[in-house]
Amino acid sequence: MITNPDQTKPPAPSIAITAAKEPSTLDVSVGPQHPGSGHMRILIRVDGDYIVSVDPDIGYVHRGCEKIAEYRTAVSNVPHLERPCIIDAIHLNWGYVLPIEELQGVVVPPRGQYISTIAAEMNRIMSHLYWLAINAGVFSGHTTIFMYAFGDRDLFIELAEMLTGARLTYSFLPPGGPRRDLPAGFQNRLLKLLDYFERRLVEYDRIFFSNPLVIARAKGVGTLKREEAIKLGMTGPVLRGSGVKYDVRKVEPYGAYADLDFEIPTFEEGDSYARFLVRFEEMKQSIKIIRQALEKMPKGPIARKAPLIIPEGEAIGRVESSRGELTYMVKGDNSDKPSRVKIMNGSFRSLIAFPYLLRNVHVADMPIIYGSLDYWPLEADR
Amino acid sequence: MAIQSPTREEDLVNKLKARFPEAIKSSKIEGKHRITIPFDKDKLLDIAQFMRDELGFDHVKGVAGVDDPTHKKIEVLYFTGSLSKPEIEDLIVILQAELPRDNPTIASAVSVWESSHFHERETFEMFGVKFQGHPDLRKLLTLDNWEGPPPMLKDIKFPEMGQR
Numbered sequence: 001m002i003t004n005p006d007q008t009k010p011p012a013p014s015i016a017i018t019a020a021k022e023p024s025t026l027d028v029s030v031g032p033q034h035p036g037s038g039h040m041r042i043l044i045r046v047d048g049d050y051i052v053s054v055d056p057d058i059g060y061v062h063r064g065c066e067k068i069a070e071y072r073t074a075v076s077n078v079p080h081l082e083r084p085c086i087i088d089a090i091h092l093n094w095g096y097v098l099p100i101e102e103l104q105g106v107v108v109p110p111r112g113q114y115i116s117t118i119a120a121e122m123n124r125i126m127s128h129l130y131w132l133a134i135n136a137g138v139f140s141g142h143t144t145i146f147m148y149a150f151g152d153r154d155l156f157i158e159l160a161e162m163l164t165g166a167r168l169t170y171s172f173l174p175p176g177g178p179r180r181d182l183p184a185g186f187q188n189r190l191l192k193l194l195d196y197f198e199r200r201l202v203e204y205d206r207i208f209f210s211n212p213l214v215i216a217r218a219k220g221v222g223t224l225k226r227e228e229a230i231k232l233g234m235t236g237p238v239l240r241g242s243g244v245k246y247d248v249r250k251v252e253p254y255g256a257y258a259d260l261d262f263e264i265p266t267f268e269e270g271d272s273y274a275r276f277l278v279r280f281e282e283m284k285q286s287i288k289i290i291r292q293a294l295e296k297m298p299k300g301p302i303a304r305k306a307p308l309i310i311p312e313g314e315a316i317g318r319v320e321s322s323r324g325e326l327t328y329m330v331k332g333d334n335s336d337k338p339s340r341v342k343i344m345n346g347s348f349r350s351l352i353a354f355p356y357l358l359r360n361v362h363v364a365d366m367p368i369i370y371g372s373l374d375y376w377p378l379e380a381d382r
Numbered sequence: 383m384a385i386q387s388p389t390r391e392e393d394l395v396n397k398l399k400a401r402f403p404e405a406i407k408s409s410k411i412e413g414k415h416r417i418t419i420p421f422d423k424d425k426l427l428d429i430a431q432f433m434r435d436e437l438g439f440d441h442v443k444g445v446a447g448v449d450d451p452t453h454k455k456i457e458v459l460y461f462t463g464s465l466s467k468p469e470i471e472d473l474i475v476i477l478q479a480e481l482p483r484d485n486p487t488i489a490s491a492v493s494v495w496e497s498s499h500f501h502e503r504e505t506f507e508m509f510g511v512k513f514q515g516h517p518d519l520r521k522l523l524t525l526d527n528w529e530g531p532p533p534m535l536k537d538i539k540f541p542e543m544g545q546r
Contacts, residue, residue: 058522231497233443251471349444352499
């Protein structure tokens with residue numbers, strides 16, 4: 001029996017390769033279930049109420065996106081490759097289009113860059129609100145924030161529909177630039193919504209982030225130290241919650257981010273609560289970015305005509321998606337179809353952290369730690 | 383004539399070439415943020431160790447396989463980067479190894495870069511690349527009852543998905 005759980009040692013090796021099992025332990029299959037985001041399973045070995053070993057078993061929603069992408073043209077891959085994470089569709093789309101534009105030598109005009117940036121930041125807010133509703137709210141038993149965040153997310157979805165024509169799967173950024181200019185009246189509605197949302201964030205803080213029950217539930221739970229986060233190659237809010245200031249929007253600015261002024265929120269603690277706060281602060285920064293982008297919006301064309309073929313060569317593009325650094329490698333062979341598309345996303349990269357985060361914690365802490373990662377099974381499985 | 387001092391990227395490449403003159407013969411610097419380094423596959427662990435400890439490339443963003451049936455080879459690409467050194471954090475260094483297509487085998491980098499664990503498992507499953515010394519080289523994504531060659535190889539075709 002574990003009496004004094006040690007959460008500082010490296011985790012035990014995964015269940016599949018551990019030969020002998022202690023008589024006091026029990027193997028439990030958590031899932032395959034659909035925890036608000038897609039099917040996945042975690043095999044855990046428990047000793048009493050403590051988790052001693054973890055084996056993430058994924059692949060329940062694997063669709064072979066990379067293989068299918070080789071059968072589709074550069075443009076018809078746009079709707080296909082945003083499917084792995086539909087609540088973050090703009091980022092998945094943009095990351096795929098960047099290397100293609102690089103190979104084709106197409107430069108998106110400034111106005112197009114600004115519109116893409118606004119769409120991307122709206123998408124970040126929507127994705128974080130989904131996380132707040134399901135992964136933070138429902139998993140910690142806080143149903144009020146679920147209603148609040150889901151309701152407010154829909155207001156952003158309505159505006160996204162006004163801009164792109166679709167609620168979730170936008171396919172808004174084919175190679176060359178965004179499909180549409182800002183519609184009439186969009187700017188005023190968006191500014192009004194941001195004012196409203198800013199007031200709501202104060203409310204969120206009061207009922208959720210400063211709630212003593214949430215703090216008691218999440219603080220000090222599932223700690224990932226700075227060195228571990230770096231060693232495991234974490235990314236996105238998980239990495240910034242462990243105190244590493246790393247954001248693709250700053251280290252390799254794309255879109256209009258180089259012209260805009262914003263902060264990268266980081267927290268030193270590395271626990272679930274720190275990851276909660278990173279996303280909360282990121283929503284505030286997204287508001288700031290959208291306001292600036294609307295103000296500085298240049299005039300001119302929004303898109304250039306891009307060729308239909310992908311020239312020979314390979315290029316790598318990356319964006320900062322809601323779940324962290326999203327890197328695409330696209331290899332072209334002078335045909336209209338890519339010969340290889342490789343997707344490297346935040347969800348798949350956070351798999352390696354499961355054994356670290358779940359070492360010697362209570363089984364009851366599992367949902368909150370899982371929720372704090374914002375792991376999206378469909379994105380990880382592709 | 384003034385001698386131009388090497389850029390940060392050239393400096394990194396020169397350090398690697400000086401340390402591994404046999405294994406690293408060429409390199410490709412693209413833009414400001416990308417360096418591709420083809421290397422001799424037997425030297426993966428030494429190069430990884432050197433890059434992590436001396437140059438500061440502390441994690442792997444992904445491991446990709448690329449099948450090339452016309453040249454009878456499978457490429458394995460390690461996308462590495464740095465999170466702890468701000469001066470090189472914007473770089474992606476791609477280590478590129480060429481493996482024979484009939485028996486693709488390479489050492490596993492997990493002992494140096496733990497972050498490559500699941501990426502190598504995926505490449506093993508999708509391209510059949512055997513990573514020697516990997517602690518847990520099992521299938522990851524495909525169904526338990528999937529049988530057949532690794533699905534991402536080019537000669538595995540799915541005609542129902544269209545022409546390729």
